Amino acid sequence: MSSANSLLISVDVNRLTGELTTLAGITEAGPPVVTRVVFSEADLRAREWVKGLCREAGLMIREDAVGNTFVRWEGSEPGLAAVGTGSHIDAIPNAGAYDGAVGVLGGLEAIRALQRVGYRPRRAIELVIFTSEEPTRFGIGCLGSRLMGGVLSAEQALALRDKDGHGLEELRSAAGFAGPLGWVKLAEGHYSAFVELHIEQGPILEREGIDIGVVTHIAAPASLRVVIEGEGGHAGAMLMPVRHDAFCAASELVLALEAAAKATGVIDTVGTVGVCEVFPGAVNSVPSRVRLETDIRDIDGARRDGVIASLKTAAEEIAERRGVRIGFETVNADPPATCEPAIVEAIERAAKVAGRSSQRMVSRAYHDSLFVARFAPVAMIFIPCRGGVSHRPDEYASPEWIAGGVEVLARTLAELASQ
């Protein structure tokens, strides 16, 4: 441990921010807008480019059946469980340059920084690029890490379809990934520890002037699809008293979720309707069907489930009063994860050695670490992002914040890989 603490680590932040900018330029949209949906041409081009950087650093690369990519720096005792780090490079439509990317390219720079000072890990250090952390394509987030953690079965994964009806099998094959999906699952003991570096995606660190967030819990997200079926008709001729307008019912439901999330009185509860499709979608046609996708989160699983229950109660009342049918499908409702105290403490020690202020906090966003926690001890390192803004083109983390996060990650990996 003392050897890890005494390393004179120097992060090449100019190179790293240049690489983040280059990666952001590999997008389906026009820069600075980042849109990189899994298995899109941009996603595949981004993967190739990142793998090239990893090869330059002399690292070995393995890809599994769903495209999770493992970049390995072999340890002096290859038989030991590895220390993992990593994140994702897929991005939702209209996203920014830092979500996920900081954990992948920052993880690589942490390895390069350790290489430059001549550090040699006892345990292998593995950088993981997870497939489809974002739910954009398949409606379910953390596809790669769910399969890795055995939370999603191969059968469930093969049933996934994107909005155009293309299945996972077809899409992963076209992307060049093959083999049994059941083999993606990793055994307990594959990693002795896993640490993910990520932007906070919230306002706390920047507001309070703290360099490093040390994540102790990852919030429990639930996603529900809602279908409202009413009665369509001509917008001119269908008179108001006889209408069963699916979009009016959906609008009440949107507001009911907002009210239920606020009604817990706890800042940690959030509820969002981010997707809405109105059918048939003509200006002169009364909507007959609406499909919503909702996202409900809390650090307390029971409180989150209470919000879901409130939403369903509201839906029953709306359906009854308006003469529409409302159906719910639970896409996922994952339990929260508790981070490993030993890793949390290792991060805090690393921050202290690096001269960076740190604070324990909760992650409200979904992360692959939530599912890695099913088979390995995990923790996360957060860095500030401007205004707490994420999932937008103006998402931003300063070079100084990034350099701090990468140094703390490098020192943490060094300590964990020396054990």
Added chain:
Amino acid sequence: MSSANSLLISVDVNRLTGELTTLAGITEAGPPVVTRVVFSEADLRAREWVKGLCREAGLMIREDAVGNTFVRWEGSEPGLAAVGTGSHIDAIPNAGAYDGAVGVLGGLEAIRALQRVGYRPRRAIELVIFTSEEPTRFGIGCLGSRLMGGVLSAEQALALRDKDGHGLEELRSAAGFAGPLGWVKLAEGHYSAFVELHIEQGPILEREGIDIGVVTHIAAPASLRVVIEGEGGHAGAMLMPVRHDAFCAASELVLALEAAAKATGVIDTVGTVGVCEVFPGAVNSVPSRVRLETDIRDIDGARRDGVIASLKTAAEEIAERRGVRIGFETVNADPPATCEPAIVEAIERAAKVAGRSSQRMVSRAYHDSLFVARFAPVAMIFIPCRGGVSHRPDEYASPEWIAGGVEVLARTLAELASQ
């Protein structure tokens, strides 16, 4: 007049319903769903098929620069103003087989029925197939009749774009229509009278057991586009108290329009939000922008404008309270049309001779006749449709209802063309 009344007209309703079924099968969707958006491959195929039927009947065909199609049965005095009839064959997504089609194929059958009994018109009878009565593609309804009536200028028409950014110029050229759009405008006096046959798209005729609705007024529709701009962010990390969720604001606006339309206390007021696009449209992203398309109608223009004013007042309050921006764009706000008493009376006489019950009524739906009324005397013949249902695949008019409507149309055309 006496000669027209004494005609032994026999409508070939088997042939006509067969033709309606064939036309319904020319669709972008799977039958029985009719989707035939203007200038789509299905629309062009349907036009060719209908023109073939017209040629079989020995009629001359002319098409104007926007694709309005004029099918002429020459009169014995070709110098006189013609008598017009007709409707449209384009259909909104997920529509049925009768809206518009009954007026086109029924108009053709009326001409054939008159031909079969040896009637020879003094004035020419022109069957018009209007381009894009439905607003699906360009967001504005009655494109062909607006240009014909000089309500829309060539410049305004050329500025129209569909949702994929394709302009009218590009689309009409690809469909084979050329020439100055300004030439689409017809002069006052082109038609001595114009009569459109259409399904009611409302429940009154069927409910009251009446064969024929004689339209005296066509309601005044207004269409507004609304853009709500809030603030996006990560659905997990953006806490409820700091949100400016564009979709929650939009939901309030949808309910405000519903309430304003109901608040007039008059059955003739209707308000609908039929189109909603949520941006960026990801389940884990707080909506930053929403685009709505609204349709507001009344037979009283001032009352309709009162509903629009209520909507805008509600929008101001919502924008202020939620910290979002709400902008309105008026796509159209057309004045209502009053039908020509002489044609209304001719229809009533024709119904009486045909042994069909009739009732004067108001049209709440948009029709090309609204714009033909700018340059010619108009009236409309409504027939019942089951349950008042329209703009849906289960839209239905019985052969008996259709036969009645076509006979009344034929007799009305014969009377008007003899004058």
